[in-house]
Amino acid sequence: MTSPNLRIAYRFLTAKKRAMVMSLSCTVLGVGLFIVTQATTSGFERFFTKTILGINGAIRIEDKIQDTMRSMAAAGGGDSHFGRRDGVKYIEGIEEPQALMAAVREFANVRGVSAVVRGNVQLQSAFKAEDAQVFGIRLEDHVRVSDLAEQVTNGSLEDFRNSPTGALVGRVLADRLQLGVGDSLVISARGASRRVQVAAIYETGYREVDKTNVYLHQPEARSLLKRPSGATFLQISLHDPARAPQDAARLEQVLRHSVKPWQEREKTWLAVFRALRISTMITVSVFTLIASLAMFNTLAMIVLEKTKDIAILRSMGYERRDVTRIFLWQAGIVLAVGAVAGALLGAMVTWLVSQVPLPINGIFKTDRFIVTWDVSHYAGAVLTAVVMVMVASLIPARRAARLEPGDIVRGTAQ
Amino acid sequence: MNPPSPAPAAGPAWALRCRGLHRHLGQGEGRVHVLKGVSFEAERGQVYAIVGPSGCGKSTLLYLLGLLDRPDEGEIEINGRRMSNHDDAARTAARGEHIGFVFQFHFLMLEFTALENVMMPMRKLGRLSPAAMRERAHALLDSVGLGAKTHRLGTQLSGGEQQRVAIARALANQPAILLADEPTGNLDVRNSNLVFDLLTRLAKDNGQAVVLVTHNPEIAQRCDVTRPMRDGLFV
Ligand SMILES: Nc1ncnc2c1ncn2[C@@H]1O[C@H](COP(=O)(O)OP(=O)(O)O)[C@@H](O)[C@H]1O
Ligand SMILES: [Mg+2]
Numbered sequence: 055m056t057s058p059n060l061r062i063a064y065r066f067l068t069a070k071k072r073a074m075v076m077s078l079s080c081t082v083l084g085v086g087l088f089i090v091t092q093a094t095t096s097g098f099e100r101f102f103t104k105t106i107l108g109i110n111g112a113i114r115i116e117d118k119i120q121d122t123m124r125s126m127a128a129a130g131g132g133d134s135h136f137g138r139r140d141g142v143k144y145i146e147g148i149e150e151p152q153a154l155m156a157a158v159r160e161f162a163n164v165r166g167v168s169a170v171v172r173g174n175v176q177l178q179s180a181f182k183a184e185d186a187q188v189f190g191i192r193l194e195d196h197v198r199v200s201d202l203a204e205q206v207t208n209g210s211l212e213d214f215r216n217s218p219t220g221a222l223v224g225r226v227l228a229d230r231l232q233l234g235v236g237d238s239l240v241i242s243a244r245g246a247s248r249r250v251q252v253a254a255i256y257e258t259g260y261r262e263v264d265k266t267n268v269y270l271h272q273p274e275a276r277s278l279l280k281r282p283s284g285a286t287f288l289q290i291s292l293h294d295p296a297r298a299p300q301d302a303a304r305l306e307q308v309l310r311h312s313v314k315p316w317q318e319r320e321k322t323w324l325a326v327f328r329a330l331r332i333s334t335m336i337t338v339s340v341f342t343l344i345a346s347l348a349m350f351n352t353l354a355m356i357v358l359e360k361t362k363d364i365a366i367l368r369s370m371g372y373e374r375r376d377v378t379r380i381f382l383w384q385a386g387i388v389l390a391v392g393a394v395a396g397a398l399l400g401a402m403v404t405w406l407v408s409q410v411p412l413p414i415n416g417i418f419k420t421d422r423f424i425v426t427w428d429v430s431h432y433a434g435a436v437l438t439a440v441v442m443v444m445v446a447s448l449i450p451a452r453r454a455a456r457l458e459p460g461d462i463v464r465g466t467a468q
Numbered sequence: 469m470n471p472p473s474p475a476p477a478a479g480p481a482w483a484l485r486c487r488g489l490h491r492h493l494g495q496g497e498g499r500v501h502v503l504k505g506v507s508f509e510a511e512r513g514q515v516y517a518i519v520g521p522s523g524c525g526k527s528t529l530l531y532l533l534g535l536l537d538r539p540d541e542g543e544i545e546i547n548g549r550r551m552s553n554h555d556d557a558a559r560t561a562a563r564g565e566h567i568g569f570v571f572q573f574h575f576l577m578l579e580f581t582a583l584e585n586v587m588m589p590m591r592k593l594g595r596l597s598p599a600a601m602r603e604r605a606h607a608l609l610d611s612v613g614l615g616a617k618t619h620r621l622g623t624q625l626s627g628g629e630q631q632r633v634a635i636a637r638a639l640a641n642q643p644a645i646l647l648a649d650e651p652t653g654n655l656d657v658r659n660s661n662l663v664f665d666l667l668t669r670l671a672k673d674n675g676q677a678v679v680l681v682t683h684n685p686e687i688a689q690r691c692d693v694t695r696p697m698r699d700g701l702f703v
Contacts, residue, residue: 058591065579363577369536370589370637371564373557460537463571464493464528 059376062367063383066356073352077388078395080345081439085396086403087341088435091334093404096431097424099327103295105418106320108201109258111168112295113302114319115154116287117144117312144312151285157309158290163301165291166198171272172286173279175243179231186227188241188268190275199291202256202269209235209254218271220253224264228255241268241278248278259419323417342439345392346446349385353450357381364454365462374455381451385443393436400435482545483566483644483677484510484533489542491528502528504700505542510645510677515668517688518681520697526681527572527649529697533679534569534647535559547644564593568638572649572681575634578622582609582633585622589640608636611666613659627654635663639670646670648680652687660684 067074120143148154151169158167171190176183193215197203203211207225213235214220221241223233233239238251250270257264276282292298298315306313317324357364364377408425491503502525510516518526531537533544535551544552546566551559563569568589576585586605590596596604609618612632622630631654638646646667652660664687671678680691688694695702 058588061591062577065577069579365536366571366577367588368560369534369563369567369569369571371560371592371641373560376592458537460531463531463536 057379059379060383060387063380064387066360066363066380067352067384067387070352070356070359073348073355074388077345077348077352077443078392080341080348081388081392081443082396082399084338084342084345085393085435085439086399087338088335088438089397089400089431090403090407091338092331092431092434093400093425093427094407094423095327095331095334096428097426098418099324099331100426101420101424102323102327102418103316103320104201105259106323107291107295107316108205109260109263110316110319111199111289112292112298112316113290113305113313114287115158115290115305115309115311115313116148117146118149119143119306119310119312120145142312148285148288148311149283151288154288154309154311158288158305161301161305163292163294163297165293166195167288167290168192168195168199169272169285169288170196171275171279171281171284173243173275173281175241175268175278177227177231177268178240178242178247179233179237181232182230184227184230185266186241186268187266188243188270188275188278190270190272190279192272196269196289199289201258205256205258206254207257209252211254214253214269217251217253219248219250219274220271221250222254222256222269223252224267225255225257226261226265227268228252230265241270243278244280246278246280248274250274257419259415259417261416339438339442342442345439346442349388349443350446350450353381353384353447354453356384357450357454360454361457361462364457365459368457368459377457378451378455381454382444382447385447385451389440389443393439396435396439397432400432482509483512483547484508484679485545486533486539487543489529489532489539489544491525491532491537491539493528502700503532503539506697506700506702508533508695508702510679512644512675512677513671514692515671515678516680517691517694518679518697519683519685519688519694524697525700526697530569530647530649530679530681533645534567535563536569564589565641566644568641568643568646570631570634570638570646570648570651572653575630576622576625576637581619581621582614582625582629582636583618585633586637586640589637593641595641605636605640608639609633612636613662628656628659631655632659632663635666642674642676644676646676646678648678650681650683652682652684660687664690 148169155167155169158164168191173188175186175188177186193211202222214222221239231239233252235252235254238249240247240249270278292301295316299317302313302315367377404425404427407423410423411421412423413421486509487507489503489506492499493502494500506529518529520526532539535544535546539552542552543550546562551562577588580588583602583605586608587601590601590604606615606618609615612635614629614632614636617625617629625633631651635648635651638648648667651667652663655663667678667680670676682688697703
């Protein structure tokens with residue numbers, strides 16, 4: 055048996071069709087647009103996150119922490135490998151990567167760790183010269199901490215694996231130097247130079263990376279950069295990248311090295327995305343706000359028109375809280391229909407948007423609008439609508455409940 | 469032989485009693501002393517008529533007796549329970565259970581059919597199954613001569629028909645007390661007699677106390693008790 059209050063609410067509401075349709079359409083729009091904007095902004099944010107995790111991993115360890123003030127004094131001021139940031143003193147680079155890597159692998163959330171030797175170089179092709187950075191990697195380790203395997207667009211990772219003097223060159227850099235797979239180029243650093251072959255060309259979509267990073271096998275990089283031991287940094291991938299800040303803090307404590315999670319490394323872009331998401335959320339919440347104002351208006355109107363019905367109901371034994379519920383139910387009906395229709399609208403528009411061609415290259419590469427499908431967006435949209443509309447409805451509902459039947463029948467209810 | 473017992477089932481059972489009711493209406497300069505110490509009682513199975521000139525306070529008294537309004541002074545007992553200083557929830561419950569009220573001017577919830585209007589108090593009380601409610605509502609509408617119009621909306625009924633539906637609705641929960649403010653005011657002679665006969669029959673059959681305000685001397689005369697009222701007091 056449906057509650058009599060719900061029944062009454064339904065009749066009251068449908069007697070005011072135009073006002074109801076107004077509140078309903080605002081609710082549908084509010085819910086729908088909320089979903090669409092969340093789906094698109096978080097779509098781009100997630101894609102960006104995936105891109106940068108695929109390049110730099112979740113955590114990077116570099117620079118040993120100088121332990122005491124005394125050892126700082128002992129090291130002396132003239133050492134160029136000695137730095138001082140945020141009141142903590144660092145010694146550049148990682149001296150014993152193997153020991154550190156073994157310690158890192160003890161962490162449950164760690165999926166892979168790769169030691170990288172990095173240095174500034176000059177590249178010389180037959181055509182022209184460009185500045186670049188080489189990254190000396192062990193391929194087996196590095197594919198576990200990056201998406202290198204999926205980023206190769208020309209040639210193959212197999213070719214790189216099998217050629218000790220092979221290089222992985224970024225798409226933008228390769229274009230500038232007019233290099234194709236199999237071409238050779240000269241890399242020079244600190245007076246030394248070596249000839250390597252382009253084994254494959256990769257593209258991350260992150261332009262800064264694609265125009266500067268060249269990957270070499272570690273032995274090759276070591277002899278080029280004259281760095282027979284140690285590493286510049288360790289790159290770590292995690293099973294759950296969201297937990298990177300906590301893991302980084304633990305790692306820093308245990309390993310006495312500077313440890314940076316990706317959230318800190320990319321905080322500028324992440325802040326941009328968050329600002330974007332919040333600003334669209336606020337913009338779109340205007341529709342929900344209008345929906346709640348429309349609902350307020352509709353209910354206030356119905357309360358005025360139905361004071362006599364309220365008196366009749368109260369005379370028949372309906373309590374104050376029944377009256378409150380009758381009016382809240384009306385908001386509930388609009389919300390229920392609005393939430394379902396809004397979710398459908400949101401899903402439909404999200405799908406349509408995902409079909410829109412939109413080539414982007416710069417901080418990630420895509421040729422379509424990126425969307426995410428996430429129930430939490432739907433829940434968030436519905437929750438926002440429910441809270442705003444219900445709060446707005448509470449005022450007329452309580453007003454209706456406060457009406458005294460005696461005042462109404464005498465015609466003195468205001 | 470037996471000493472008077474407070475047990476609700478025993479005795480002459482005043483369904484309704486009030487003592488020394490005072491009610492002022494309006495504010496400030498416009499404040500009027502409408503009821504000036506009215507006392508009244510209604511016994512089960514009896515029909516009472518309150519008569520008097522327009523503006524003497526009949527409706528005001530009826531709202532107080534129907535627990536729709538609170539007196540400034542005085543006491544009201546419903547079925548032997550003092551209601552005048554109870555809280556809103558208790559008074560509301562008493563309205564639903566013990567009192568049927570027919571308003572003077574507005575009768576129905578117009579978005580609902582006659583049948584739904586009559587079922588409305590039953591739904592709130594929730595004592596009957598939905599099927600039994602429906603059946604009872606049909607029977608009540610039959611008895612006010614509207615058996616053929618049960619599915620008409622309030623808006624599709626004439627004023628007199630609305631009034632008869634309102635009477636059927638007031639009887640829905642078999643209240644001990646039926647209060648009606650000029651229930652035959654809008655009806656032609658045939659229909660007022662029909663309604664009046666219905667009210668009196670119910671009072672006799674179900675042992676209900678019926679209190680009605682009327683301008684119709686013929687009707688007043690046919691009631692068991694007539695209480696003339698003037699200027700806020702019974703005379
Ligand atoms: N809100 C009010 N303010 C002041 N006086 C009122 C108000 N409502 C009713 N009255 C007065 O109370 C008196 C009794 O009214 P009412 O009980 O409706 O009379 P009746 O039903 O006997 O015609 C009338 O004189 C009326 O003018
Ligand atoms: Mg009157």
